[in-house]
Amino acid sequence: MIKTLSELEELLPLSPEEKEAFERVSSVYPFSSSEYYIRLARKSEAVRKMVLPSLEEIDEDVQSAGEDDPLNEERDSKVPNLTHRYPDRVLLITTNYCPVLCRYCMRKRNWKRPTFTISEDEVEGALSYIRSNPQVRDVLISGGDPLTLPLDLLEKVLLELKKLPHVEVVRIGTRVPVVDPERVLRRDLLFLIERSEKVWVNTHFNHPDEITPEAKEAVRALLKCGAPVNNQTVLLKGINDSVETLEKLFRNLQKIKVRPYYLFHCDPVKGVIHFSTSITRGLEILKELFKRLSPLAIPYYAVDGPGGYGKVPLLPHRFRVENGKYLFESFNGKWFVMEDR
Numbered sequence: 001m002i003k004t005l006s007e008l009e010e011l012l013p014l015s016p017e018e019k020e021a022f023e024r025v026s027s028v029y030p031f032s033s034s035e036y037y038i039r040l041a042r043k044s045e046a047v048r049k050m051v052l053p054s055l056e057e058i059d060e061d062v063q064s065a066g067e068d069d070p071l072n073e074e075r076d077s078k079v080p081n082l083t084h085r086y087p088d089r090v091l092l093i094t095t096n097y098c099p100v101l102c103r104y105c106m107r108k109r110n111w112k113r114p115t116f117t118i119s120e121d122e123v124e125g126a127l128s129y130i131r132s133n134p135q136v137r138d139v140l141i142s143g144g145d146p147l148t149l150p151l152d153l154l155e156k157v158l159l160e161l162k163k164l165p166h167v168e169v170v171r172i173g174t175r176v177p178v179v180d181p182e183r184v185l186r187r188d189l190l191f192l193i194e195r196s197e198k199v200w201v202n203t204h205f206n207h208p209d210e211i212t213p214e215a216k217e218a219v220r221a222l223l224k225c226g227a228p229v230n231n232q233t234v235l236l237k238g239i240n241d242s243v244e245t246l247e248k249l250f251r252n253l254q255k256i257k258v259r260p261y262y263l264f265h266c267d268p269v270k271g272v273i274h275f276s277t278s279i280t281r282g283l284e285i286l287k288e289l290f291k292r293l294s295p296l297a298i299p300y301y302a303v304d305g306p307g308g309y310g311k312v313p314l315l316p317h318r319f320r321v322e323n324g325k326y327l328f329e330s331f332n333g334k335w336f337v338m339e340d341r
């Protein structure tokens with residue numbers, strides 16, 4: 001892991017502004033990255049912006065416009081590290097460790113805490129909550145990054161969940177295939193995912209530059225062991241908030257059999273707001289993408305309701321009602337009428 005300015009500069013020459021930002025920001029929001037991702041930042045401006053600290057993070061307006069936990073994840077926590085908001089799904093946080101600290105992270109509040117990995121007792125507490133709540137059919141394991149957990153701990157979680165008949169889906173939210181793809185290629189990890197049977201992997205590609213030969217190989221390995229791979233992208237100002245960039249990203253994901261699943265509107269998190277576009281802009285982009293891509297390559301664009309209201313998918317407005325009739329706009333901008341029988 002690259003953590004200090006001198007380690008970083010050995011791999012990536014910095015401008016005086018970037019150096020100043022590193023020095024002033026990293027004491028508030030630390031810096032950390034895999035070597036692989038820093039090498040990618042040499043070739044990609046977008047990656048550079050996602051990984052290097054910037055002074056905007058500590059700007060007063062950016063700070064005051066956001067909250068540490070706007071989605072109230074901690075309020076909905078039922079037992080330590082487990083959030084139960086939707087009736088049939090729970091979120092299990094297993095660590096706050098990530099191979100890269102992404103500057104736009106919605107859980108930036110955890111960066112200030114000492115690194116933690118869920119203890120065996122906490123795993124048992126979470127499993128016992130899930131066992132006694134048979135309405136839970138989907139467990140999302142997230143972080144931090146669960147693919148950085150000690151393998152025996154991940155094995156315990158996955159194999160215990162496998163035993164529970166009411167848990168039908170186990171999702172692992174991970175950025176490892178993007179930021180440290182070699183880590184995915186460990187045989188013991190892949191074998192565990194295969195044995196766990198219920199695992200779906202949610203990756204987190206934000207920009208086409210991240211779909212490298214190494215990342216493709218990591219995805220191929222996951223698919224080979226039977227885990228469907230879906231992708232979550234965050235809409236980020238100055239990084240991917242253009243039709244061309246997202247079209248390329250979603251097309252290239254589809255080519256490697258990764259289904260674009262969510263395009264998240266940037267959450268109002270303290271130290272992150274400068275990455276936020278307007279919702280209007282997000283919908284404009286989506287409307288254009290609907291004309292260019294097949295639905296299989298278009299993710300849900302969603303806002304996550306501040307205050308813990310959950311996710312709401314948004315669609316660009318392509319119909320209106322007039323005199324009891326529905327008017328719809330087709331992919332090429334022509335309007336047609338359908339009666340509401």
Ligand code: SF4
Pocket residue numbers: 097098099100101102104105106107143144145175
């Ligand atoms: S990998 Fe996810 S949880 Fe970790 S820093 Fe990046 S966005 Fe945040």
